[in-house]
Amino acid sequence: QSALTQPASVSGSPGQSITMSCAGTSSDVGSYDLVSWYRQYPGKAPKIIIYEVTKRPSGVSNRFSGSKSGNTASLTISGLQAEDEADYYCCSYAAYHSYVFGTGTRVTVL
């Protein structure tokens, strides 16, 4: 159960779009459309922003979008805002009834 690989940090200016990756294997991301993404502010619990690779829960801004290609999933934030500065984690179902999280990406708004 090795963690999915995410870039440690991504940054962008207000209004720009940024994309972060989530690299897994054929045993997790590559085999299942069960990737979810979470945003976490310091000292707060995570909040789901994407599930099943591309779906947004009710109330989540359409500035967030997800995709997947092969063993890598991606999260794009469009129209970057100051409130988007946070940690982001991907998560995937993995073989044999388990979840695996990504290493996390710190987003900085310049």
Added chain:
Amino acid sequence: EAQLLESGGGLVQPGGSLRLSCAASGFTFSHYAMSWVRQAPGKGLEWVSSVIAGGTGTYYADSVKGRFTLSRDNSKNTVFLQMKNLRVEDTALYYCTKDLYFEWRGFDVWGHGTMVIASS
């Protein structure tokens, strides 16, 4: 509004035991899988364990298998995580989570967490 309230964390010596509880409200508890996710200080998220809606299937991360036991009481809307033989590396904030509409699709409700510290 769906809510989860964890309790039972604390300071324990390595090798000791703790039992975490998670009380759920605001949703039909018996219809959903429930999970625990932990976060060591300054570190990322780690899935710990999940129990399916009916309670007959429980699953564990390799790091806790054989030491942790997850159970649920659907009559009390509560899940329990029994932790034995705790190690220093189990020190973390433990979040109780509700799975999405079906198992293995992610976590749409999170509690505030309960802190477990394994230290001598």
